[in-house]
Structure formats: C-alpha cells, structure tokens
Amino acid sequence: MWTSLRRALAASINLLLPPACLLCGQSLPTDHSKQSFCRDCLTSITTLSPAHCLCCAQPFPDSTSIHLCGNCLKRPPAFSIVHAAGLYQGCIKDAVHRLKYRNQVTLARPLGQLLGKIVEAAGDFVPDCIVPVPLHPDRLRQRGYNQALEVARPIAQQLNVPINTGLLQRIRKTPPQQGLTAIERRNNLRNAFNLTTTPSAQRILLVDDVMTTGETVRECCRTLLVGGVREVQVAVVGRA
Numbered sequence: 001m002w003t004s005l006r007r008a009l010a011a012s013i014n015l016l017l018p019p020a021c022l023l024c025g026q027s028l029p030t031d032h033s034k035q036s037f038c039r040d041c042l043t044s045i046t047t048l049s050p051a052h053c054l055c056c057a058q059p060f061p062d063s064t065s066i067h068l069c070g071n072c073l074k075r076p077p078a079f080s081i082v083h084a085a086g087l088y089q090g091c092i093k094d095a096v097h098r099l100k101y102r103n104q105v106t107l108a109r110p111l112g113q114l115l116g117k118i119v120e121a122a123g124d125f126v127p128d129c130i131v132p133v134p135l136h137p138d139r140l141r142q143r144g145y146n147q148a149l150e151v152a153r154p155i156a157q158q159l160n161v162p163i164n165t166g167l168l169q170r171i172r173k174t175p176p177q178q179g180l181t182a183i184e185r186r187n188n189l190r191n192a193f194n195l196t197t198t199p200s201a202q203r204i205l206l207v208d209d210v211m212t213t214g215e216t217v218r219e220c221c222r223t224l225l226v227g228g229v230r231e232v233q234v235a236v237v238g239r240a
C-alpha cells in the first residue's frame, strides 16, 4: 500500500512540478528516467574533437590528427592523459560557472556522471583512489564547498573507488589564474600544493572542474609523482 501511495504522490508532484533540465529549464519528458539534462543540452555539448593533444587534450582547431602539443613536448606533464566531459564552451561553460560561482551544487552530480562515463569508456585505467584538486582553506570557507570534490563524488561511485581528500592540500593562497600570462600562471602555482603523507596509492585520478592552461593540474600531478605515485590521469568537466 505504501508503495502505491508513494507512486501516486510522485506522479502528483511530477504533474504539479514537472522535472526540468538543470541547464536550460525546459521540461523533461516523463520517461526522463532520472536524467538531469534534456536531450537538446546533451547533444549541444562539444566533446573533444578527434584533433587534440594526446596528453593534455588541448584542442587543435586547425588539424585533423592526434599528436602531442608543443607545450607537452617542451614540458612533459606529470599526468599521462586528460579526460574531459566536453570543451569549455556553451552549456558546459555555463554549467561550470553556475556550479562554481552561483552555488548551484546540484549541477555537480550530473556533470560528474557525464565525466565518469567518459573515464569509464576510456577503459584502461583503474585508479586506486580519486583526488579532487583542493581549494585553499580560506577559499573553501568562503565558497562553502569544493566544486572539484562535488564532481568527484559521482565518478567515485561509478568507478567504485574511494575519494581521498586528505592527501593533497593547497598550502598557498594564490591569486586567480585569469588574466595572468603563461609564465605568471606557472610561477603563481609553484609549490602551492603539498602532501600530508606518503601516498599509498599508485594510480590516482585527479579531478577538477575546468582546465585552461593546465598549470593547476600540472602542479598537483608533479607533487603527487614526487611523493611516489606511479601514474596520475586527470578528469575535468570542461577543457578550454
């Protein structure tokens, strides 16, 4: 009896407040089966084109092949590959902004699920744990949550691996990277992270919301490898 009551209640709620796409607000079909994004928004996401850097996933707009970019050739990063839910544009950019700056934490779950599917589909890497890029404690206090951790949660659930939030910490409060030149970005983040202990994990998936020049994830991965981790792969919602 309780089950039929619950079903009837859920149907009435759906009738009064039909489920809507978290990105554009349009009503979701009744058979949306717990989808949070509508078909239009999902199809508008630009996934990484075939032409991108084999390592850092930097898109090559004027090329048709996969190879290493100049930056990765000059300064080989400590990570082996970057997975991304999509290019940092359109609804992915909008969603990351709302998650990060407008407290819309409910977006983290569907974005993390999208990203988790991409990591899983790549198929050849089973991390021992997932490490979200940490915020400085002051920034965390201001924002109230770490968006990278919120995105990491559904990925951890999907891959069935633990999240480690205690291993990597941000010890320097750095000014935002926007508006800085490439060299300034690198200097800005030098020694910004450290390890609280010697990592027992050999393979780590590092998760962040967005990757632009990649200096943040480069520095995190460098710190993890210096600590003895064998391989780090990176997963980001948006790749600029």
Ligand SMILES: [Zn+2]
Binding pocket: 021, 022, 023, 024, 025, 026, 037, 038, 039, 040, 041, 042
């Ligand atoms: Zn939509």
Ligand SMILES: [Zn+2]
Binding pocket: 053, 054, 055, 056, 057, 058, 068, 069, 070, 071, 072, 073
């Ligand atoms: Zn590259």
